Amino acid sequence: xxxxxxxxDSRVIRKVARQIFExxxxxxxxxxxxxxxxxxxxxxxxxxVLLDWNxxxxxxxxxxxxxxxxxxxxxxxxxxxTTENDLNHIQEALGAGANEYIMKxxxxxxxxxxxxxxxxxx
Amino acid sequence: MKQEDFDLLSTLVRQRxxxxxxxxxxxxxxxxxxxxxxxxxxxxxxxxxxxxxARRDETLMFDITEAMTTNxxxxxxxxxxxxxxxKTILPQMxxxxxAKKHLxxxxxxxxxxxxxxxxxxxxxxxxxxLQGWKIDIIxxxxxxxxxxxxxxxxxxxxxxxxxxxxxxxxxxxxQIAGDKWQIxxxxxxxxxxxxxxxxxxxxxxxxxxxxxxxxxxxxxDLPTKGKVLNAIGNIMTPDGxxxxxxxxxxxxxxxxxxxxxxxHGLYCLSAAYPQGVKAVG
Ligand SMILES: C[S@@+](CC[C@H](N)C(=O)[O-])C[C@H]1O[C@@H](n2cnc3c(N)ncnc32)[C@H](O)[C@@H]1O
Numbered sequence: 001x002x003x004x005x006x007x008x009d010s011r012v013i014r015k016v017a018r019q020i021f022e023x024x025x026x027x028x029x030x031x032x033x034x035x036x037x038x039x040x041x042x043x044x045x046x047x048x049v050l051l052d053w054n055x056x057x058x059x060x061x062x063x064x065x066x067x068x069x070x071x072x073x074x075x076x077x078x079x080x081x082t083t084e085n086d087l088n089h090i091q092e093a094l095g096a097g098a099n100e101y102i103m104k105x106x107x108x109x110x111x112x113x114x115x116x117x118x119x120x121x122x
Numbered sequence: 123m124k125q126e127d128f129d130l131l132s133t134l135v136r137q138r139x140x141x142x143x144x145x146x147x148x149x150x151x152x153x154x155x156x157x158x159x160x161x162x163x164x165x166x167x168x169x170x171x172x173x174x175x176a177r178r179d180e181t182l183m184f185d186i187t188e189a190m191t192t193n194x195x196x197x198x199x200x201x202x203x204x205x206x207x208x209k210t211i212l213p214q215m216x217x218x219x220x221a222k223k224h225l226x227x228x229x230x231x232x233x234x235x236x237x238x239x240x241x242x243x244x245x246x247x248x249x250x251x252l253q254g255w256k257i258d259i260i261x262x263x264x265x266x267x268x269x270x271x272x273x274x275x276x277x278x279x280x281x282x283x284x285x286x287x288x289x290x291x292x293x294x295x296x297q298i299a300g301d302k303w304q305i306x307x308x309x310x311x312x313x314x315x316x317x318x319x320x321x322x323x324x325x326x327x328x329x330x331x332x333x334x335x336x337x338x339x340x341x342x343d344l345p346t347k348g349k350v351l352n353a354i355g356n357i358m359t360p361d362g363x364x365x366x367x368x369x370x371x372x373x374x375x376x377x378x379x380x381x382x383x384x385x386h387g388l389y390c391l392s393a394a395y396p397q398g399v400k401a402v403g
Contacts, residue, residue: 085300085301086297087292087297090288090291090292091292094288094289094292100287100288101288102283103279103283103301106283109284110280113196113283113284116201117201117285117287
């Protein structure tokens with residue numbers, strides 16, 4: 001089963017995202033900030049990470065940079081999912097190794113479309 | 123809605139756009155035509171029907187037809203038709219037109235422009251191979267409102283996230299307001315949009331090497347599908363390609379075209395490509 005780590009400080013968003021990912025056959029784990037997510041990744045790397053930007057303790061960008069340094073940390077597809085919707089943020093995210101970028105609000109179609117582009121939907 | 127009003131309005135729409143409205147779709151007529159009635163200072167669909175019986179008001183008939191079109195579209199819709207364009211159709215056509223270095227592409231129900239701009243972006247990606255080439259991309263639609271939207275090339279945050287890879291957003295769009303993005307001039311200038319009805323004589327539109335006619339035939343009845351496909355066949359180059367939407371086919375509709383084996387949604391004229399075409403690279 002494909003695995004997805006959902007990183008967002010909002011419990012509501014995690015729940016919505018989880019429902020979407022489970023409906024397309026992903027096993028999901030959740031993290032409420034970048035630090036928790038990074039610890040999880042040190043134990044086992046997911047195939048896919050849905051990543052919020054602004055979070056307490058460690059933000060999404062810091063998490064992503066740290067993830068890409070881990071052994072095998074270049075493998076997971078990371079898609080930002082954030083209210084930050086300006087070109088600068090998008091470019092910064094891509095520069096740090098994000099594979100895709102979703103500007104909130106999102107819906108199931110947008111997530112499915114991005115997964116399809118990344119070849120992660122079947 | 124009264125049966126005779128439904129009949130009058132649905133017949134008008136069908137004659138003008140090809141759209142088939144069955145009686146179960148009466149609610150669609152009501153919800154979409156109510157704003158048209160209001161715009162023309164009428165209170166109800168009954169008044170609208172009455173006005174049409176009294177006088178064949180061209181503007182009113184145009185507005186009704188336009189209001190009944192379904193304009194949903196997104197960038198790189200279904201992906202496959204655009205991968206096919208990049209990997210198979212374009213290389214094949216570059217070889218076939220090497221002497222002329224001129225290609226003409228038609229997005230035949232262009233709606234708000236995403237299909238034609240997607241093709242233009244692929245051409246921009248392939249710019250190195252297209253040095254010295256002239257590529258015409260024409261987008262047409264029955265809806266004036268959609269043609270104007272397509273020309274403006276301005277899309278909501280929601281629209282630029284449906285199907286469009288973020289790298290293309292960064293490369294080919296400018297953010298003009300927090301949640302509005304506009305396609306860049308270099309891409310916009312590659313496409314010409316104009317109003318045209320697929321049911322009418324295409325006029326001096328010229329001939330096309332590649333035709334995308336996607337997600338519009340589904341609304342038509344069988345004879346109309348056949349008529350439109352036949353008309354498209356008339357303006358295609360003998361080795362040209364036709365792409366239809368996921369729920370559309372030529373089979374049992376028009377024998378001038380045949381499906382390309384193994385490539386869902388891709389068609390060529392029946393006499394062309396006895397050996398088929400191969401993906402390159
Ligand atoms: C669902 S959209 C398809 C857009 C695009 N081709 C795609 O696949 O995403 C259908 C479009 O066909 C247009 N249309 C409907 N009937 C037409 C006709 N008779 N002639 C030209 N365009 C028509 C509508 O205005 C609408 O914009």
